[in-house]
Structures are given as C-alpha cells and as structure tokens.
Amino acid sequence: MKISLKAARVNAGLTQTQAAAKAGKNKMTISNWENGKNPIDSFSLEKLCTIYGVTIDDIFLPSKLANR
Template sequence: MQITLRAARVNAGLTLVEASKLFGINKDTLAKYERDSSNVPRKFFIKIEEVYGVPVDNIFFGKESEFFRKNNRARTA
C-alpha cells in the first residue's frame, strides 16, 4: 500500500515546518513536493525513510491529486 508524502509526514507527527527543517529545505518547497512529488531531488528522496520512517517503496511519487483520483476509482469499481 502506498501513501502520499503529506500522509507520511502527518503519520510521523510532524508539521510542515518541522519536517522541512529535518530535510533542510524551505517549508514552501516541501509543500510543493507534497502536491507533486514526481521530480523530487535525489538528496530529498534519500532522506524520506530517515525523516518519516516509511520505506520509499511505500510512498506515492507523482501528483497528489492523481493519487486520490486513482484510489477513488479503485473504490468505486
């Protein structure tokens, strides 16, 4: 099962500001990655598991809206 970057952050109990500090990036940048994680830099990608405690394979990489669209289709099918 995959989750979004936002869900991983929330599940880790971190605010946007707290998580952005752990990643060493601006909170606005992290918010952008949460909306569309299709092109996150390698430096960020490597730290996901360390910061959120979630294996990278369990993170959905792409547009957050697409994640929800796919999941809604799967539930109604």
C-alpha cells in the same frame, strides 16, 4: 499499500515546518513536493523517508514527478 509524502509526514507527527527543518529545506519546498508542484530528487526523497520512518517503496509518487 503506498502513501503520499503528505500522509507519511502526518503519520510521523510532523508539520511541514518541522519536516523542512529536519531536512534542511524550507516549508515551501516541502509543500511544493507534497502538492506535486515540483519534482523531488532522489536524495531528498531518501532523506524524507528516513525522517518519516518509511521506505521509498512505501511512498507513492506520480511518475511525472519522480525525478530519478
């Protein structure tokens, strides 16, 4: 079963601010990725997956937002 970026973050017990600090991004960037306002690049997706303890295959991204 695939989950959203937000669900992966929440399951990891992190706030957007905490996730942003670990990823070297700002909170608004994390928010925009979670809300589908901006596409996430593959490097950042891999980094977030590592931080959240999930694989890329676990994450659901609408095809229009997946910037591969």
